[in-house]
Structures are given as structure tokens and as C-alpha cells.
Amino acid sequence: MANEQHDQWFVPAGSRPEAGWTDVVDGRIEGWAHTGLRTGSLTDGGELRLPADAVERIVVPLAGSFHVAYRGAAGDGEQDLEGRASVFDGPTDVLYLGSGTAATITGTGRFAVAEAPTDTVKPTTYVGRQDVPVELRGAGQSSRQVHNFGTPAALDADKFIVCEVITPAGNWSSYPPHKHDTNVPGAESNLEEIYYYEAAVSRGLEQIAPATADPFALHRTYASDDRAIDEFRQVRTGDVALVPYGWHGPAVAAPGYDMYYLNVMAGPDPERVWNITDDPAHGWVRQAWASEPIDPRLPYEKESSR
Numbered sequence: 001m002a003n004e005q006h007d008q009w010f011v012p013a014g015s016r017p018e019a020g021w022t023d024v025v026d027g028r029i030e031g032w033a034h035t036g037l038r039t040g041s042l043t044d045g046g047e048l049r050l051p052a053d054a055v056e057r058i059v060v061p062l063a064g065s066f067h068v069a070y071r072g073a074a075g076d077g078e079q080d081l082e083g084r085a086s087v088f089d090g091p092t093d094v095l096y097l098g099s100g101t102a103a104t105i106t107g108t109g110r111f112a113v114a115e116a117p118t119d120t121v122k123p124t125t126y127v128g129r130q131d132v133p134v135e136l137r138g139a140g141q142s143s144r145q146v147h148n149f150g151t152p153a154a155l156d157a158d159k160f161i162v163c164e165v166i167t168p169a170g171n172w173s174s175y176p177p178h179k180h181d182t183n184v185p186g187a188e189s190n191l192e193e194i195y196y197y198e199a200a201v202s203r204g205l206e207q208i209a210p211a212t213a214d215p216f217a218l219h220r221t222y223a224s225d226d227r228a229i230d231e232f233r234q235v236r237t238g239d240v241a242l243v244p245y246g247w248h249g250p251a252v253a254a255p256g257y258d259m260y261y262l263n264v265m266a267g268p269d270p271e272r273v274w275n276i277t278d279d280p281a282h283g284w285v286r287q288a289w290a291s292e293p294i295d296p297r298l299p300y301e302k303e304s305s306r
Contacts, residue, residue, distance in 0.1 A: 009221070009231055013238025020048050023240065025194065027117065031244055034266040035160060036115030037194050039238065042066070044108050052102035055115045056122060058150050058162050059095045060262060062087050062198070064109010074098025074124045082129065083109060087198050087260040088166060090301045091132035091147040096125040096155055112196060114150065116160035116266040125155065136294050142285070143295035144173045152272050160266040161191070161274050167217075167251070167259040168297045169202035174249035176282040179224045180265070180275065181245035189275045191267040193243040195219060195251065197235040198260040203300070205256060217259040218252040224279075247279045258300075 011025055018024040026036040036055065040048045042064075050057065052072050059068055061083030069078045074097065084092045097103055098121045105111070127149050135146040148154050150162025167173040183190040199215035219241045221231040229246045233239070253259035265274065278286070 009229065009242040009244065010233055011240035011242065013236065022238065025240055025242070026115070029242070032192065032242065034116060034192050034268065035194050035264045036117075037196055037240065037264055038113040038115070039110070039196065040105070040113070041110045042105070042107055047104050047106045050097070050101075050103040050105070050113065052100050054099050054119050055117050056099045056158055056160065057097040057101070058114045059097065059103075059105065060112045060114065060164070061092045061094075062110040062112055064107060064111070066105055066107030066109065066111055068095050068103050068105050070097055070101050070103040070124060072098070072101030073121045074101050077124065079126050081107075083111075084302070086200065087164070088200060088203060088258055088300050090299070091129050091134060091149065093129045094127050094132075094149050096122070096127070096150070096157060098122045098124050099158070112262055114160060114162045114262070114264040116158070116264070118158045120158040122156055122158050127155065134299060136298050138175070139289035139294055140292035141171050141295070142173070142175050142289065143168070143171055143298055145298050145300055151274070157272070159272060160264055161272065162262070162264050164260065164262045166300050167253040168295055169253050169258050170255045171253050171295060172250040173253070173259065173261075174251040176285050177220070177247040177249035177279040178276040179245070179247050179279070180277070181224060183269050184275075187275055188277045189267065189271075189273055190269050191265040191274065192245070193248070194262075194264040195241040195243065196262040197239050197241070198237040199235070199253075199257045200237070202256055202258045203297070209256070213256075215257040216254055217257065218250070218254070220250060221246050221248040223247070
């Protein structure tokens with residue numbers, strides 16, 4: 001049972017609503033400083049607004065299509081986001097909004113907004129679905145699919161690193177367990193991290209799953225030094241796990257249920273880079289991947305049966 005202190009690192013779906021948003025995670029959480037996340041749901045005719053704060057943002061459609069009208073230090077304009085049917089339907093187009101930009105979002109469906117505080121203004125940038133780098137990472141039962149639309153190689157942002165990961169049912173992700181909580185130049189970054197989760201009946205099993213099916217996944221974070229943290233959570237669609245420090249992983253897709261998570265990372269380091277250290281008790285597992293094939297269920301693409 002997590003104690004009261006540990007509960008600050010887990011945000012159940014709908015537990016932090018604000019101004020029409022389903023959940024808002026930001027620096028008002030004690031011990032949290034470098035990243036943020038908003039999730040929202042819209043029906044035709046509705047809108048959600050983003051204030052012109054000193055934060056950079058990425059608007060990420062989860063399910064549905066949206067229109068973004070924006071105005072601010074990075075320029076004014078409008079952008080349609082085609083989106084997708086679900087997070088298990090391959091990559092989506094996204095919109096990066098530079099710091100100091102206000103925006104109004106309309107459309108139908110669910111979306112997320114990744115955030116990181118910064119005064120540095122980078123240009124607002126549209127990344128089309130076809131331009132999102134798709135990586136198949138790991139092998140065997142550690143196979144997963146990564147959409148790197150907000151990584152340093154793909155996007156000129158100031159602070160954050162943002163990507164999303166799809167893990168087929170029964171596979172392990174964020175594995176081996178690793179950490180990025182200490183600045184060791186060239187070896188390890190100091191980055192806090194957000195995991196926004198979704199889970200769904202596995203592709204191809206929809207016809208046999210009962211209406212009572214309860215898709216879930218598992219998340220693990222544990223101490224890497226004298227900073228206490230011990231999180232082992234059953235997570236469902238809309239739940240958010242926060243990783244301020246420590247070893248994290250695995251994230252496990254339960255048999256019968258596919259798992260998705262959106263990662264938002266940022267920290268105080270001067271360099272925007274993702275360098276990690278594996279838990280030495282488990283890092284050796286990477287060596288086994290050389291002799292294992294990628295899970296044949298990957299990649300998950302737009303032609304998904306969802």
C-alpha cells in the first residue's frame with residue numbers, strides 16, 4: 001500500500017480537473033518542477049484554451065481530430081490536426097507551440113498537451129504524421145514501438161523530450177529498469193518524467209472480449225539512492241505516473257490488453273539529451289535481444305482494426 005508521500009507521484013484519471021481540462025499536472029505538485037501535462041476531451045462545438053504562459057507545449061491528439069488557433073511570441077496562426085482513431089492506430093500529427101503562446105483548441109475527441117516551463121521562444125512547428133520517426137525498440141517480449149515526434153533529433157524545442165510508446169499485450173516496456181536522475185555529462189541526464197497511460201483490449205481480440213473487460217497495465221518505480229520512492233501501480237486509461245527520480249520500469253502490458261504511454265521529460269541540465277543508466281541487476285538483458293526477433297505484431301499502423 002503506497003503511503004501518503006508516495007501518492008503525490010500517482011495521478012488517477014480525473015483527479016486533477018481544472019477549467020474544463022480532465023487533468024492538469026504541473027509545478028503545483030510538491031517536488032515537481034520541470035514538466036507538465038494537460039488532458040482534455042471535446043465534443044463538436046466545445047473548446048479548451050491554453051494561456052500564454054512561459055511554457056513550451058506539444059498538442060498530441062489521442063483519439064479524434066482538432067483545430068488549433070494560436071497567438072503569441074512564436075507567431076500567430078491556425079493548424080488542423082488530422083489525429084487518429086486511437087493511440088493504437090499508429091503515429092499522429094502534432095503541433096509544437098513556442099513559449100508565451102496562447103491557443104484555443106476545438107474539435108471532437110481526446111488529446112494531451114505536454115508542457116515544460118521555459119522563457120526561451122522556439123518557433124511553432126507542425127509535425128505531420130508521415131514525418132514522425134517510428135522506432136521499433138527491444139526484441140522478443142521486450143518489443144515496443146516508439147513515436148519520436150518530440151525528441152532532439154525530430155523537434156527544435158528548448159527543454160522537453162516527448163515521445164509515445166505502444167506495447168503489445170504481454171510485453172514489457174521501459175525495460176531494463178533505468179534511471180536519469182543525476183547529471184553526469186555524456187553518461188546520464190537529470191530528467192523528471194511523466195507517464196500518461198492508456199490500455200485497451202488487444203488488437204484482434206475485440207470480438208471475444210466481454211463488455212466487462214477491464215484493460216490495465218502495470219507501472220514500477222523504485223529507489224536508486226537515498227531518496228525514498230516505491231511505486232507499483234495498476235494503471236488504466238487516463239492515469240498518470242510521475243517519476244521524479246529513481247529506477248523506473250518495467251511498464252507491463254497485461255495479457256489481453258495493449259498498453260500505450262506518452263512520455264514527457266525535462267530537467268535542469270543545460271543540454272537537452274536523454275542519457276540513461278540501467279539498473280546493473282537487469283541491464284544485461286539487452287544482450288539477449290541480439291538473438292531475438294522483433295515482435296511480429298509490430299508495427300501498429302493506421303490500418304489497425306480499431
